[in-house]
Amino acid sequence: MGISLRRKETSERRRDTILHAARTVFARKGYAATVVEDIAEEAGIGKGTLYLYFPSKEQVYLAALLEDARTLDAESRGALAEAPSWRDALRRYVEVRLSYFEAHEDFLRIYMTEFRGMCMQGRPLSAELYRLAQDGEALLAQRFAAAAARGEMRAADPELAALMVSDVTRGLIERRLRGWGRPVSAGDTAFAVDMLCRALER
Amino acid sequence: MGISLRRKETSERRRDTILHAARTVFARKGYAATVVEDIAEEAGIGKGTLYLYFPSKEQVYLAALLEDARTLDAESRGALAEAPSWRDALRRYVEVRLSYFEAHEDFLRIYMTEFRGMCMQGRPLSAELYRLAQDGEALLAQRFAAAAARGEMRAADPELAALMVSDVTRGLIERRLRGWGRPVSAGDTAFAVDMLCRALER
Amino acid sequence: MGISLRRKETSERRRDTILHAARTVFARKGYAATVVEDIAEEAGIGKGTLYLYFPSKEQVYLAALLEDARTLDAESRGALAEAPSWRDALRRYVEVRLSYFEAHEDFLRIYMTEFRGMCMQGRPLSAELYRLAQDGEALLAQRFAAAAARGEMRAADPELAALMVSDVTRGLIERRLRGWGRPVSAGDTAFAVDMLCRALER
Amino acid sequence: MGISLRRKETSERRRDTILHAARTVFARKGYAATVVEDIAEEAGIGKGTLYLYFPSKEQVYLAALLEDARTLDAESRGALAEAPSWRDALRRYVEVRLSYFEAHEDFLRIYMTEFRGMCMQGRPLSAELYRLAQDGEALLAQRFAAAAARGEMRAADPELAALMVSDVTRGLIERRLRGWGRPVSAGDTAFAVDMLCRALER
DNA sequence: GATGAATGAGGATTCATTCAT
DNA sequence: TATGAATGAATCCTCATTCAT
Numbered sequence: 001m002g003i004s005l006r007r008k009e010t011s012e013r014r015r016d017t018i019l020h021a022a023r024t025v026f027a028r029k030g031y032a033a034t035v036v037e038d039i040a041e042e043a044g045i046g047k048g049t050l051y052l053y054f055p056s057k058e059q060v061y062l063a064a065l066l067e068d069a070r071t072l073d074a075e076s077r078g079a080l081a082e083a084p085s086w087r088d089a090l091r092r093y094v095e096v097r098l099s100y101f102e103a104h105e106d107f108l109r110i111y112m113t114e115f116r117g118m119c120m121q122g123r124p125l126s127a128e129l130y131r132l133a134q135d136g137e138a139l140l141a142q143r144f145a146a147a148a149a150r151g152e153m154r155a156a157d158p159e160l161a162a163l164m165v166s167d168v169t170r171g172l173i174e175r176r177l178r179g180w181g182r183p184v185s186a187g188d189t190a191f192a193v194d195m196l197c198r199a200l201e202r
Numbered sequence: 203m204g205i206s207l208r209r210k211e212t213s214e215r216r217r218d219t220i221l222h223a224a225r226t227v228f229a230r231k232g233y234a235a236t237v238v239e240d241i242a243e244e245a246g247i248g249k250g251t252l253y254l255y256f257p258s259k260e261q262v263y264l265a266a267l268l269e270d271a272r273t274l275d276a277e278s279r280g281a282l283a284e285a286p287s288w289r290d291a292l293r294r295y296v297e298v299r300l301s302y303f304e305a306h307e308d309f310l311r312i313y314m315t316e317f318r319g320m321c322m323q324g325r326p327l328s329a330e331l332y333r334l335a336q337d338g339e340a341l342l343a344q345r346f347a348a349a350a351a352r353g354e355m356r357a358a359d360p361e362l363a364a365l366m367v368s369d370v371t372r373g374l375i376e377r378r379l380r381g382w383g384r385p386v387s388a389g390d391t392a393f394a395v396d397m398l399c400r401a402l403e404r
Numbered sequence: 405m406g407i408s409l410r411r412k413e414t415s416e417r418r419r420d421t422i423l424h425a426a427r428t429v430f431a432r433k434g435y436a437a438t439v440v441e442d443i444a445e446e447a448g449i450g451k452g453t454l455y456l457y458f459p460s461k462e463q464v465y466l467a468a469l470l471e472d473a474r475t476l477d478a479e480s481r482g483a484l485a486e487a488p489s490w491r492d493a494l495r496r497y498v499e500v501r502l503s504y505f506e507a508h509e510d511f512l513r514i515y516m517t518e519f520r521g522m523c524m525q526g527r528p529l530s531a532e533l534y535r536l537a538q539d540g541e542a543l544l545a546q547r548f549a550a551a552a553a554r555g556e557m558r559a560a561d562p563e564l565a566a567l568m569v570s571d572v573t574r575g576l577i578e579r580r581l582r583g584w585g586r587p588v589s590a591g592d593t594a595f596a597v598d599m600l601c602r603a604l605e606r
Numbered sequence: 607m608g609i610s611l612r613r614k615e616t617s618e619r620r621r622d623t624i625l626h627a628a629r630t631v632f633a634r635k636g637y638a639a640t641v642v643e644d645i646a647e648e649a650g651i652g653k654g655t656l657y658l659y660f661p662s663k664e665q666v667y668l669a670a671l672l673e674d675a676r677t678l679d680a681e682s683r684g685a686l687a688e689a690p691s692w693r694d695a696l697r698r699y700v701e702v703r704l705s706y707f708e709a710h711e712d713f714l715r716i717y718m719t720e721f722r723g724m725c726m727q728g729r730p731l732s733a734e735l736y737r738l739a740q741d742g743e744a745l746l747a748q749r750f751a752a753a754a755a756r757g758e759m760r761a762a763d764p765e766l767a768a769l770m771v772s773d774v775t776r777g778l779i780e781r782r783l784r785g786w787g788r789p790v791s792a793g794d795t796a797f798a799v800d801m802l803c804r805a806l807e808r
Numbered sequence: 809g810a811t812g813a814a815t816g817a818g819g820a821t822t823c824a825t826t827c828a829t
Numbered sequence: 830t831a832t833g834a835a836t837g838a839a840t841c842c843t844c845a846t847t848c849a850t
Contacts, residue, residue: 011813030323032234036841046815051842113319120315120379121232156397160390163377164370164397171369177322188362195358195366199401213830238824239833248832250826259824415834434727436638440820450836452822461820517723524719524783525636560801564794567781568774568801575773581726592766599762599770603805617809642845643812652811654847663845 015053018043022064027106030114031061062126065115068107069132072100076136086147086200091193093140094169098189101173112173137162144200153200161200168192217255220245224266229308232316233263264328267317270309271334274302278338288349288402293395295342296371300391303375314375339364346402355402363402370394419457422447426468431510434518435465466530469519472511473536476504480540490551490604495597497544498573502593505577516577541566548604557604569600621659624649628670633712636720637667668732671721674713675738678706682742692753692806697799699746700775704795707779718779743768750806759806767806774798 021043025034036057040047054060079096083089101108111133118125119133137159144158172192223245227236238259242249256262281298285291303310313335320327321335339361346360374394425447429438440461444451458464483500487493505512515537522529523537541563548562576596627649631640642663646653660666685702689695707714717739724731725739743765750764778798 014813028324030320033323035839047841048816048843049814052813057841109322113322116376117232117315117319120311120376121235157390157393160393161397163373164394167369167373168366171365171372174318174322175365188359191359191362192366195363195401199397237822242833249824250832250834251830253825254830257825418834432728434724437727439818451820452836452838453834455821456834459821513726517726520780521719521723522636524715524780525639561794561797564797565801567777568798571773571777572770575769575776578722578726579769592763595763595766596770599767599805603801641843646812653845654811654813655809657846658809 014045014049018045018050018053018060019064019067022060023068023104023106023110026061026064026114027109031110031118036060058125061110062129065107065111066126066129066132068100068104069111069129072097073132073135075100077139080139080143083143086143086153087197089140089143090165090196090200093136093165094172094189094193094196097136097169098172101176105177108173109177112170113177137166140165151202154202156200164199165196168196213255216247216251220247220252220255220262221266221269224262225270225306225308225312228263228266228316229311233312233320238262260327263312264331267309267313268328268331268334270306271313271331274299274309275334275337277302279341282341282345285345288345288355289399291342291345292367292398292402295338295367296374296391296395296398299338299371300374303378307379310375311379314372315379339368342367354404356404358402366401367398370398418449418453422449422454422457422464423468423471426464427472427508427510427514430465430468430518431513435514435522440464462529465514466533469511469515470530470533470536472508473515473533476501477536477539479504481543484543484547487547490547490557491601493544493547494569494600494604497540497569498576498593498597498600501540501573502576505580509581512577513581516574517581541570544569555606558606560604565604568603572596572600617659620651620655624651624656624659624666625670625673628666629674629710629712629716632667632670632720633715637716637724642666664731667716668735671713671717672732672735672738674706674710675717675735678703678710678713679738679741681706683745686745686749689749692749692759693803695746695749696771696802696806699742699771700778700795700799700802703742703775704778707782711783714779715783718776719783743772746771758808760808762806770805771802774802 018039022039025038025042029038034057036050037047039060040050043050050060054063075096076093079092080089083092097108115129115133119130124130141158141162144153144156144161147153148155148158169192172189175188220241224241227240227244231240236259238252239249241262242252245252252262256265277298278295281294282291285294299310317331318335321332326332343360343364346355346358346363349355350357350360371394374391377390422443426443429442429446433442438461440454441451443464444454447454454464458467479500480497483496484493487496501512519533519537523534528534545562545566548557548560548565551557552559552562573596576593579592624645628645631644631648635644640663642656643653645666646656649656656666660669681702682699685698686695689698703714721735722739725736730736747764747768750759750762750767753759754761754764775798778795781794
């Protein structure tokens with residue numbers, strides 16, 4: 001049991017190593033330009049080894065996203081659940097994403113830029129990823145709907161409002177990712193949240 | 203001269219045919235999945251002929267975007283120039299994009315989803331496209347700055363405000379492109395513009 | 405028209421070149437050990453060119469066999485049709501195969517040894533090849549049946565008799581292909597035919 | 607000694623298990639399509655273990671054949687030795703093979719179809735297998751030669767006569783293996799033997 | 809001995825680009 | 830100028846074999 005447990009740990013660890021390497025390389029080169037061997041090299045393993053853990057390049061990609069997407073979703077849920085008001089919920093939605101970005105830049109680079117684009121095209125990739133990609137907005141929309149019903153905020157279309165928050169957040173992150181133009185300050189986030197709140201308040 | 207002029211016209215026309223075909227195919231399949239022969243076929247020419255007009259697949263892609271990006275930029279400039287107030291400027295910014303989208307869905311599908319993603323990656327693609335992609339926001343930012351200076355709107359960070367408008371617009375278009383979920387109504391646009399104005403007003 | 409005709413000829417010729425090369429290489433190495441590049445090299449073309457003419461390695465293999473299998477079938481039909489008696493039919497059946505073998509050793513090496521083996525395994529390859537592989541025997545069986553009905557030969561099971569002839573023929577060819585042991589003389593054929601006739605006569 | 611003997615027995619037993627598994631899998635999938643792991647799994651051992659008993663996939667293949675080829679050869683020798691006349695020898699040659707086939711279909715599927723094809727190709731595989739594959743015929747040829755010398759049968763070329771018997775036998779077995787067309791009856795064998803005898807009698 | 813995780817050479821296939829006609 | 834046949838580098842994936850445990 002000791003051995004099998006250790007093995008299992010090692011195996012899980014290796015899987016994580018691969019996913020970490022995959023995020024690094026996919027973030028640097030994008031899906032199409034990434035060669036499976038690059039990922040293996042980055043992970044310090046042989047090409048064939050990768051195929052012991054994942055059945056295809058595409059599955060590596062999706063798994064690399066899925067793991068972080070789940071975590072982000074969980075953190076979002078936690079943060080929103082604790083938020084006493086719709087304003088707090090909104091602010092936390094943005095903050096969770098921006099702080100997750102600090103720690104997982106590679107993930108968000110793929111998730112926010114390339115994966116969104118891939119979703120636009122026809123081929124279905126991963127049902128769960130699709131769902132997670134929309135769950136954050138849906139959660140926020142629920143909070144907005146409840147607040148609007150209680151007359152705490154403007155009786156706006158809650159879905160559309162949540163979409164707006166999501167898009168602005170994406171913009172903030174992309175701006176950080178780009179690194180172009182004016183450097184992005186922490187104040188920018190506060191300002192964006194403030195504007196969004198104003199837009200939605202009574 | 204007549205002949206050479208005619209030839210030139212013909213040649214330009216063919217170039218346009220190719221770019222139109224390219225937009226169609228790239229929008230349908232995305233950059234990676236598009237095969238050069240698909241474009242040639244869609245354009246009704248031979249594969250080799252395409253290479254008389256463009257040096258590479260990538261250049262076709264960029265040219266296909268550049269043309270429309272310039273038009274969109276010109277229309278934006280015109281619309282914003284005529285706008286009497288910052289609110290009008292904001293509304294027109296959004297409307298120009300959404301109406302351009304109606305007529306050039308293929309272009310915007312590539313521009314808003316895939317190209318943005320490609321920009322994120324390291325390799326520089328087209329300086330002009332980069333610039334155009336930001337010019338709209340910059341223009342809007344200038345109007346905002348002027349209006350704020352005149353005390354007509356909140357003394358917000360104009361660049362950040364323009365970014366917000368840009369991101370929300372992108373969200374509206376993506377939602378139309380997706381075709382998922384609730385169908386998008388014209389009212390959504392009005393609502394979004396209204397929210398953005400509220401966010402920025404004094 | 406001249407050009408397109410010429411082109412067509414050239415294209416057909418190239419197809420034949422590839423098939424010829426394929427037969428050579430497949431006969432030398434067998435299907436599994438043959439690498440597509442080997443065939444291309446033998447044909448004096450690039451690897452990619454081969455894929456302009458055939459969609460896969462397997463299809464090259466089948467096409468290489470099919471062409472000759474059809475010719476062999478046609479020759480068999482012609483020879484058997486002219487045969488006045490069942491004895492002549494039997495002799496010609498054997499002779500056609502042995503003389504075809506002289507001119508198309510590569511084909512028969514694949515057809516008689518490897519392809520038969522592949523047929524045994526489950527995966528369906530080419531319905532026409534299967535049919536052709538059995539048509540010769542079937543034709544002979546018909547002749548035998550007719551002759552038996554007329555009392556010209558032993559009232560044997562005609563199918564089994566034809567199978568026997570087919571198997572002995574295959575043995576003669578394999579012996580030539582092997583090149584082991586005693587060299588095979590023309591007299592061997594005559595002797596085999598003689599024995600088969602004796603086995604079947606009244 | 608007891609232990610080492612037991613070990614040896616165990617080891618031999620395991621070797622047999624592997625060979626049995628190999629025959630099963632090779633017969634089902636053919637050499638090329640068989641993956642070493644399939645054999646190990648069928649044998650209920652680890653992949654690495656297989657390599658403790660055999661140095662390569664090819665050697666497993668050959669060993670799987672060799673064992674049964676030896677047995678078949680031994681049975682043939684026994685049966686032929688007891689046969690009082692050339693007719694009995696012939697009949698027993700056929701019968702031994704057909705009854706061996708009943709009990710060892712997997713072996714004969716490989717031996718009669720695939721292995722024969724592999725022999726045709728250049729690379730030498732196993733000298734003993736080659737020899738065994740011909741020994742049966744050689745034995746029969748000796749009996750024929752003796753009988754012919756005694757004037758008991760037609761003064762035919764004994765080798766060629768034996769080849770004929772061998773080929774017809776192979777045909778009977780292949781027909782059973784195929785399972786196509788008319789089902790094969792026991793009478794077919796009797797008929798084939800009868801025909802062969804007629805072909806060879808005085 | 810037994811195992812199965814790790815490896816990387818090898819192979820089928822694709823496709824951007826060239827170039828002879 | 831227009832063409833599309835030809836090319837081969839590049840890529841994903843498989844699997845026989847090895848070796849640390």
